[in-house]
Amino acid sequence: MKARVHITLKQGVLDPQGKAIASALHHMGFAGVEGVRQGKFLELDLKSTDRAAAEKEVRTMCERLLANTVIEDYAVELVK
Amino acid sequence: MKSAVIVFPGSNCDRDVAVALTRITGTAPAMVWHGDQAIPNVDLIVLPGGFSYGDYLRTGAIAAHSPVMGEVKTRAAKGVPVLGICNGFQILTESGLLPGALVRNVGLHFICRDVHLKVESADSMFTRRYKKGQQIKIPIAHADGNYRADAETLRRLEGEGRVAFRYVNAKGEATEQGNPNGSANNIAGIFNEKRTVLGLMPHPERAIEQLLGGSDGRAFFEGIAA
Numbered sequence: 001m002k003a004r005v006h007i008t009l010k011q012g013v014l015d016p017q018g019k020a021i022a023s024a025l026h027h028m029g030f031a032g033v034e035g036v037r038q039g040k041f042l043e044l045d046l047k048s049t050d051r052a053a054a055e056k057e058v059r060t061m062c063e064r065l066l067a068n069t070v071i072e073d074y075a076v077e078l079v080k
Numbered sequence: 081m082k083s084a085v086i087v088f089p090g091s092n093c094d095r096d097v098a099v100a101l102t103r104i105t106g107t108a109p110a111m112v113w114h115g116d117q118a119i120p121n122v123d124l125i126v127l128p129g130g131f132s133y134g135d136y137l138r139t140g141a142i143a144a145h146s147p148v149m150g151e152v153k154t155r156a157a158k159g160v161p162v163l164g165i166c167n168g169f170q171i172l173t174e175s176g177l178l179p180g181a182l183v184r185n186v187g188l189h190f191i192c193r194d195v196h197l198k199v200e201s202a203d204s205m206f207t208r209r210y211k212k213g214q215q216i217k218i219p220i221a222h223a224d225g226n227y228r229a230d231a232e233t234l235r236r237l238e239g240e241g242r243v244a245f246r247y248v249n250a251k252g253e254a255t256e257q258g259n260p261n262g263s264a265n266n267i268a269g270i271f272n273e274k275r276t277v278l279g280l281m282p283h284p285e286r287a288i289e290q291l292l293g294g295s296d297g298r299a300f301f302e303g304i305a306a
Contacts, residue, residue, distance in 0.1 A: 009183075013183070013228060014183070014186070014226070014228070014262065016183075016184050016185065016186050016187070016188050016226075016262070017184060017188065020188055064145075065137070065141065065142075065145060066137070068138055068141065068174065068181055070173075070179075070180060070181040070228070070229070070230075071181045071183060071228055
């Protein structure tokens, strides 16, 4: 089973990289871009076949290492 | 005064801080590899600057889970002073020894230059040789020094006098222009509740000799040695 983890900055946390990307897109003529938030995507290969147990474990990994919950939110998705 | 400097893969200010400690406290620190689980019996533990683990994932995130950090946390809980400089400050926030987080500088640039700082509290072993309100000049060298914490944490840090150093302009004012990286409340360094743990982004160990551009960091180590 694979776990896909998206990590994004919490609402309200300044994202200077996202701002720089948005500004570059504006310079390129993509005037319709109202904002960009940069995040991370991680794909984990898991031994587990138990969906619920795997999700619980990946959430613990997010809390302890993968995300910094002071500034970041995370979302976990499990795929076969 | 016995001290230990923890060396992570990617640390690059470990030797600078060792020189500062040796010159000013008179005793060379023990250099402890991050993979060790034992730290000698010391009066101070230093987490030095650098790019531990290449800043992978987040600055300080992987180092915060190094084998040695369990013992650093145990000692900190017993009241052994812990100092984190630059990447060391990032490791302290990632390991939960200090609140908040350090994110990318507002201007996105890596900034390496002298900055003006105001000493906000002289009430700690690290700052006791300064005067409260004193203005000093010390270099910074970082890309991720933008201090962030939620409003409640900031209120608590300010209310409890736990802001150790603040970025200021040449006149000593904590303005936006005097803030190199966008840190909340111009915060450059903070204490834990007991003021035994200090994390700061500026590098006092790089300012201990006039020959190297300034010596305002000397009093920092003199305080530690006292």
